[in-house]
Each structure stands twice: as structure tokens, then as C-alpha cells.
Amino acid sequence: MEQILDxxxxxxEYTTLICITGVAASVIILLYRAIKxxxxxxxxxxxxxxxxNLMALAGLIAILLVTTKFNDVIxxxxxxxxxxxxxxxxxxxxxxxxxxxxx
Amino acid sequence: xxxxAALPIILPLLAGIVVAFIxxxxxxxxxxxxxxxxxxxxxVAWVFxxxxxxxxxxLETGGWAAPYxxxxxxDLLSMTLVLTTNIIAVACVFxxxxxxxxxxxxxxxxxxxxxxxxxxxGAFLTGDLFNLFVFFEVLLMASxxxxxLGNGKVQLRESIKYVLINLFSSMLFVTTIAFLYSVVGTVNxxxxxxxxxxxxxxxxxxxIGILFFFVFATKAAVFPLYYWLPRPYISPNPVVSxxxxxxxxxxxxxxxxxxxxxxFNQDVQLTHTLFIYLAALTMLFGVIGALSTHNVKxxxxxxxxxxVGFMLMGIGIFSEVSISGTIYYLVHDMIIKGALFLLVxxxxxxxxxxxxxxxxxxxxxxPVLGWxxxxxxxxxxxxxxFSGFIGKLLLLRGGLAQDELMIVIVALISSLLIxxxxxxxxxxxxxxxxxxNPYPERKRKAAKMAWPVAILLSFSVxxxxxxxxxxxxxxxxxxxxxxxxxxxxSVLKE
Amino acid sequence: xxxxxDIILRTTTTLIAFILLGFSIYLFFAGHNKPGGGxxxxxxxxxxxxxxxxxxxxxxxxxxxxxxxxxxxxxGLIIAVATGIGSFIFGEPFLSQTFAYFQLPVLGKTELATxxxxxxxxxxxxxxxxxxxxxxxxxDRGEER
Numbered sequence: 071m072e073q074i075l076d077x078x079x080x081x082x083e084y085t086t087l088i089c090i091t092g093v094a095a096s097v098i099i100l101l102y103r104a105i106k107x108x109x110x111x112x113x114x115x116x117x118x119x120x121x122x123n124l125m126a127l128a129g130l131i132a133i134l135l136v137t138t139k140f141n142d143v144i145x146x147x148x149x150x151x152x153x154x155x156x157x158x159x160x161x162x163x164x165x166x167x168x169x170x171x172x173x
Numbered sequence: 174x175x176x177x178a179a180l181p182i183i184l185p186l187l188a189g190i191v192v193a194f195i196x197x198x199x200x201x202x203x204x205x206x207x208x209x210x211x212x213x214x215x216x217v218a219w220v221f222x223x224x225x226x227x228x229x230x231x232l233e234t235g236g237w238a239a240p241y242x243x244x245x246x247x248d249l250l251s252m253t254l255v256l257t258t259n260i261i262a263v264a265c266v267f268x269x270x271x272x273x274x275x276x277x278x279x280x281x282x283x284x285x286x287x288x289x290x291x292x293x294x295g296a297f298l299t300g301d302l303f304n305l306f307v308f309f310e311v312l313l314m315a316s317x318x319x320x321x322l323g324n325g326k327v328q329l330r331e332s333i334k335y336v337l338i339n340l341f342s343s344m345l346f347v348t349t350i351a352f353l354y355s356v357v358g359t360v361n362x363x364x365x366x367x368x369x370x371x372x373x374x375x376x377x378x379x380x381i382g383i384l385f386f387f388v389f390a391t392k393a394a395v396f397p398l399y400y401w402l403p404r405p406y407i408s409p410n411p412v413v414s415x416x417x418x419x420x421x422x423x424x425x426x427x428x429x430x431x432x433x434x435x436x437f438n439q440d441v442q443l444t445h446t447l448f449i450y451l452a453a454l455t456m457l458f459g460v461i462g463a464l465s466t467h468n469v470k471x472x473x474x475x476x477x478x479x480x481v482g483f484m485l486m487g488i489g490i491f492s493e494v495s496i497s498g499t500i501y502y503l504v505h506d507m508i509i510k511g512a513l514f515l516l517v518x519x520x521x522x523x524x525x526x527x528x529x530x531x532x533x534x535x536x537x538x539x540p541v542l543g544w545x546x547x548x549x550x551x552x553x554x555x556x557x558x559f560s561g562f563i564g565k566l567l568l569l570r571g572g573l574a575q576d577e578l579m580i581v582i583v584a585l586i587s588s589l590l591i592x593x594x595x596x597x598x599x600x601x602x603x604x605x606x607x608x609x610n611p612y613p614e615r616k617r618k619a620a621k622m623a624w625p626v627a628i629l630l631s632f633s634v635x636x637x638x639x640x641x642x643x644x645x646x647x648x649x650x651x652x653x654x655x656x657x658x659x660x661x662x663s664v665l666k667e
Numbered sequence: 668x669x670x671x672x673d674i675i676l677r678t679t680t681t682l683i684a685f686i687l688l689g690f691s692i693y694l695f696f697a698g699h700n701k702p703g704g705g706x707x708x709x710x711x712x713x714x715x716x717x718x719x720x721x722x723x724x725x726x727x728x729x730x731x732x733x734x735x736x737x738x739x740x741x742x743g744l745i746i747a748v749a750t751g752i753g754s755f756i757f758g759e760p761f762l763s764q765t766f767a768y769f770q771l772p773v774l775g776k777t778e779l780a781t782x783x784x785x786x787x788x789x790x791x792x793x794x795x796x797x798x799x800x801x802x803x804x805x806x807d808r809g810e811e812r
Binding site for chain 3: 139142143145146149150152153156157160166167168169170171
């Protein structure tokens, strides 16, 4: 019984580590897209996914450190990301983020 | 009574906030700011006397004891500099209505002004390295506000340069504090001073010390890092230039003085020798800059740099006499730089141009302004009996006592060249044939501009003529700085 | 080409803005002894405001929220500084704080600390500064067009 518990413990740890490496690698690749990105929509999507990956990273680190302190942080990144994406989308669509007068 | 140490920070901060509420009512704001800054000066002078009689005032904010909480240390050095800062602030606040436009006054000039004074006083008073960074940010934030005030095109270009260089050095500052924290495990200056003696690898401390020097040297405009200074300093309004020229670089010098007497004094051979060479180069290059231009404002702005060199020289020589010379020069230079920037602002206003080649004969129309400028140049160059002379005398005596002949010769040459560059303004701008007064209607306003400068100049003369009276205080500060143990004991109370 | 509209954005904004405001209040109160506080709470509130500005435009929001954000900055600052100075009256060092437990009607036994007032000042200042910056930049662009 003890042994099985140990195995699951280490299993979680290794899985988290592998996931962190994968997510980190994808952030780097996305960074390339965000800088190079032939068009602006490419950059917007890349930035959006970088944010999602950041949330994933924070969650994985929370698992690794066995803490709930990061939950607020994840929520926070999510909200800022949402607003950022909306702003970017609106800029691409209309060229203005906050309009003076709507309809 | 330890709350007195926070007084020089809180009063201007409150004033700035109150003034921000009623920023549209220019007349009330003007009078209110003048009253508050005079009250503040009186309060600070009183605290200064308290400190002089009873020793340093130490405030542990929030009641947290010294190595853990943030502390404010009002020792004699800090209070002297805070007092000088407030003298300049009073002169500037009385000069401001004459030179600012209504629009600029409305756009929170006085709020930013008080915030700047609070930040500078805070940087002088804090006893915590991270808190020093915070107050640097406060004063920088205020200076960003002041430098774009009036948003001319040139001004915006220069302010971007200014903001970028300061952001970079702030970033480096935080990183360096993090390095130091990882070595000694504290940010309290007194405790750092204790712990650095226990650290086994002194090499890493020297490295961190040099990094700190780099950060402060960027603010203070020491030789390789002075390139950014002159132009951003002359692009805003003369009042703002005076505040910047008198206060900001001096905060950098104060930080070098504090950190390198208190904390990083292990490898004096290396660091302080470096200072001496850099001081020599700073003086030479600053003076060359001042001689290279015909723009009056630029000449004054370049004259900040050799003064920084003089002060750094005192720290580099690192003896009691030379440190007291540095402190004397620091106080003198703050006052005279404020006066000079204001004077040049008035000069440019009455002449209508800042190009020296287009001026001439102004002394016939503005005799008071002209003779005041002549006196200010003598003070700056260090002609006896004015205050520059006493500071330089102490520095040179310190240099000769330590056999640093090279720096003494460079200092003498550069003082001569400073005098030359200043007298050039006097001869070209004020002297000469009597010409038609270009703007006769500006005479009354120029007279109003003259008297705040006269206050500053009289302080400067007092500092020189009454040297006997001031010297004991300065000397006791120097003794205090050379023995870090006094500071440590007073803060940690062991 | 059909005219674009923001129907999805507007519908979700009504919901999400309230979630954001609630979260910001949670963060503000959590700040006493957990991660959070006035700064991040203020940022969240201004995020909610920005979202509403994006969905409904400048003019209609000025009608709903007639706040001059430039005025909020000094209000927040004076609250923060006043709590620091308040300790002078009681002869304590600058910025001292105290706390006590109270029996409140709904919440039961609650800890109330004076540090909360300082945080309130920070909260208002952050909202003021953030909104001033964002609206100034946004307006500038609007005028150019």
C-alpha cells in the first residue's frame, strides 16, 4: 500500500514537471509568433494563447508546491487576459478601443 | 517625539494633495503653496535645531522595531540637506507664478512640486535601502510630471530620453538591492553595515558596491553617464530646471555618500580610487561641455557636472577633511544651482533668446539682475569669501593631505574654466554697448523674479562669510560619517 | 457588407462586469492577511470599468458613472495619508495601525483593522490613476479620427 502511494506521489510530480516543460516550450514558440506574426490577428491570437499558457503554468506550479495560494492569481490572469483579448479584437475590428459615441 | 522625522515628508505630501483638489483656482493655490512652503521651512528648521541639540531622531514607522520595520533616520546630515531642499523650494515657489503660464499652473504644477519635495526629503531621511528606492520613484514620478508640463515638442522628445534612462537605472537599482539582499539578508542600512563585516567573500560585496555606484552615478551624472543630463534639464520651464538642477543630482550624490561611508567601505583602495579618477574625468568633460555652447541655459546645465565631480572627489579621497568638504560643497551647490537656473530663466525672459550671440548690454536695463549674476558666477567658481571657496578649500586640503596631486590640479584647472564659462555669459550677455531694450514691458516682472533669487544668493553668501559659524556642524557630520558605528548604534539601539 | 455589432460583448459584459466587481471586493478584503489588497483590488475594479467602457462607449458610460477619475486620485491619497497621520493623535509612531473584534449584525464576529482604511486610500488612488491614464489615451485617439 505504502509503495503504491509513493508511486502515485512521484507520478504526479513527474507528470507536472513534464507538463511544465511542454507549456514553457509552447510559450517560447508562441512568443516567436507574437513578434514575427505576419498579420496583426496572428499576434492577437498568439498573445491570447500565451496568457492561457501562463494560467496553466500557474496551476501546474500550484500542484507542484501543493498550495491553494495561486488560485487567485490564476483567476486574475484569466480576467486580465479576457479584457486584453476583447480590447485587441475590438481594435482589429474597428480601429478604436473606447468609442466616444456608439449608435 | 520621534514622529518629527516624518514631518518633512508628510507636510509637503499633504500640501500637494490639498492643492490637487483646488487646482483650477490658481490664485488661492498660489498663495496656499507659498504659505505652506514657508511653514514647512520653519518646521524643518525647528526639527534641524532639535537634531543638532539632541542627536538623531529615529522613527520606526508603525511601531515595528529597527531591523524589521521601515525606519526614518533624521540625523544631522539628512536634516541639513532637507533644510537646504526646503530653502530652494521656497525660492522656487515664489518664482513660479512669474515664469509659468496660467495653463501650466493649473495643470497640477504645485502638486507635482510638493510631491517632488516630499520625495527628495524622504530619500534623504530614509534608513532603509528599499525605501530609498521607493522615494527615488516618488521623486521621479513627480519629475516626469514636471518635465512634460507645457508639452512643447522639444520637451516631449527630451522627456522620453529622461524617462527611459531613469526607468533603466531604477530597474538596475531594484536588481542590485535583490543581489545585496541575497548576500546579507536585510535591507536595513544599519543592519547591512553590521552584516557586511561578517560576510566571508568580500569580493562579491565590492561588485555589488560598484553596481550601486553605477545606479547612483546615473542619477548624479558622473563621467561616463552624464550624457543624458544637460538637454532634458533645460527643456522645461526655468523653475522646473532649477528644481531638477538643485535637487535631483544631489540625491544621487547623497546616496553615494551614505552607502559608501556606511556600507561599502571595505575595499577603499579599489572603489575610492575609482571615484577619484571618475571625478577628474567628470570635472574635465563637464567644463568642456560648458565651454562648447552658446546657449546660456545649456552652459548652466553643463556646470552641474563639474560640481558633481568635486563632490565625488571628496568621497574618493575619503578623509575627514575631504568628506566635510563634500558636505559643504553639497549644500553650497544645491543653493547656488537653484539660484543660477532661476537667474538664467529671468535672463532668457528679459532677453527673449537663449543664444549668447544675440544678447548684449542688458546690464543697462537690468542692473540688479546683472550684478546678481556676476556674484553668482563668483560664488560658483569659488572666489573668496563666498561659499564655493570654503568647500573647495576643504576638498583641496583633503586632497593634498593624501598626496592626490593629480586630482588637485584637475580641480584647480576646472574651477578656472568654470569661472571663464560663467564670465563669458556675463560679458556677452550683460556687458557691452547700451542697446535698445528688446522688451521694456518685461521690466516689472523681471524685478519680481529677482527677489527669490536674492534670497538664495544671500544664503549662499552667508554660507561663505559665516563659515566659522557653520563649519563645526559640518565637521561633526563628517566625523559622524567616518565612524559608521555611531549610526549603527543609534538605529539598532544595542 | 453588414454592419458589425457588439451584441455578444454587450450581453456578456453585463454579467462579467459584476463578477469582476465582486472579485475585486473579495481581493480588497483578502488583502489583510492573504494575497490581495487595495492595489490589486483597485486594478480589478478599473478592469471592470474598462470593460464597460469598451462595450458601451465613452458617452453613455459618462451618464451611468458620472465620476471624474482625476478627482478620485487626491481623495484616495488623502485617506491613505490621513490614516498615517491619525496615529500622531494617539502619540504612536507614524503609520501605526490597530485592530479590534466587533460583533456585526450579519457577519458575526469580525476583525476590523485601521490598515483597511489605508488600503481603501490605495484602492481609490489606483482606480483614479488607471482610469485617468486609459481614458486619456483612448480619448486622444478618438479626437484624431
